[in-house]
Amino acid sequence: MGNVLVTGASGFIGGFICNEVINRGHICFAAVRPSSDTRDLRHENIHIIHWDFNDVRGMADLLSKYKIEYIIHNAGLTKSREESEFFKVNAEYLENLCEALSQSAITLKKLVFVSSLAAYGPAVISKSLFCQ
Numbered sequence: 001m002g003n004v005l006v007t008g009a010s011g012f013i014g015g016f017i018c019n020e021v022i023n024r025g026h027i028c029f030a031a032v033r034p035s036s037d038t039r040d041l042r043h044e045n046i047h048i049i050h051w052d053f054n055d056v057r058g059m060a061d062l063l064s065k066y067k068i069e070y071i072i073h074n075a076g077l078t079k080s081r082e083e084s085e086f087f088k089v090n091a092e093y094l095e096n097l098c099e100a101l102s103q104s105a106i107t108l109k110k111l112v113f114v115s116s117l118a119a120y121g122p123a124v125i126s127k128s129l130f131c132q
């Protein structure tokens with residue numbers, strides 16, 4: 001059993017991740033914004049914590065306070081009108097999270113980063129896949 005922080009917990013994929021975390025017997029810390037819809041996160045083993053990716057010191061304190069052992073970093077923008085917003089949320093927030101980790105008192109066992117297909121680009125499908 002471990003303490004698992006899930007970012008983007010209020011999103012489509014985040015909800016599934018939180019459920020899987022508690023189904024596997026862990027304690028889930030759902031990192032959300034004050035404005036996030038948390039109706040699907042009501043469970044005694046899911047603890048809602050308000051999380052600000054712009055506040056490195058604040059994140060470091062929360063990581064230490066809740067003795068986080070695993071992080072599933074799933075918060076992200078799947079679409080945005082502003083490229084700068086896209087970059088800020090999908091890249092800079094990961095950087096801030098890593099900085100918070102280095103300022104915290106915890107020793108993380110594992111960080112899982114949920115990236116996007118957009119980072120890879122369209123797949124080139126080899127003909128040989130279809131000819132077997």
Ligand SMILES: NC(=O)c1ccc[n+]([C@@H]2O[C@H](COP(=O)([O-])OP(=O)(O)OC[C@H]3O[C@@H](n4cnc5c(N)ncnc54)[C@H](OP(=O)(O)O)[C@@H]3O)[C@@H](O)[C@H]2O)c1
Binds near residue numbers: 089
């Ligand atoms: N859905 C897919 O098929 C798919 C496939 C491959 C990869 N992914 C990746 O999986 C991740 C989650 O996708 P999803 O489909 O679950 O998206 P989603 O339903 O839009 O959820 C996004 C989550 O990220 C949070 N978030 C967005 N902007 C934020 C910000 N500025 N600050 C803090 N939190 C923020 C949202 O919080 P709020 O609720 O407060 O808005 C929400 O919890 C993304 O990184 C996406 O690229 C998704």
